[in-house]
Amino acid sequence: MTTENDISVMVKLFAFFRDNRFKQQEQQFPAGTTVREIILAQHIDPEEVGVTMINSRHCTLDQKPVQGDQIAIFPVIGGG
Numbered sequence: 001m002t003t004e005n006d007i008s009v010m011v012k013l014f015a016f017f018r019d020n021r022f023k024q025q026e027q028q029f030p031a032g033t034t035v036r037e038i039i040l041a042q043h044i045d046p047e048e049v050g051v052t053m054i055n056s057r058h059c060t061l062d063q064k065p066v067q068g069d070q071i072a073i074f075p076v077i078g079g080g
Contacts, residue, residue: 005031007067009038014074017044029065036061038071050076 012024021042029038035052039061051074052059065071 003030007031007033007065007069009065009068010070011038011042012070012072013042014072015077017042017073017075031066032064034061035059035063035065035071038065039073042073044073048075050074 006028007030008026008028010024011027013021027038027041029041035054036046039046039049039052046061049061051072052061053072053074054063054065054069056070056072
């Protein structure tokens with residue numbers, strides 16, 4: 001159920017985060033929701049997240065997106 005205090009954001013997942021999920025999806029959240037809470041809503045452990053971005057700019061997990069923002073969530077990538 002949405003309320004007038006909800007925001008709509010585009011959530012974009014990358015790499016294996018897309019497995020059994022989606023590539024991008026518009027989602028509704030209460031105003032004041034943090035990036036960490038959006039990650040948890042995708043059933044992703046924040047410890048597995050390497051990079052988060054709001055509108056193509058690096059952000060912290062504690063930042064709060066606003067109406068119309070795009071949230072990109074990238075996993076930690078190992079290699080060597």
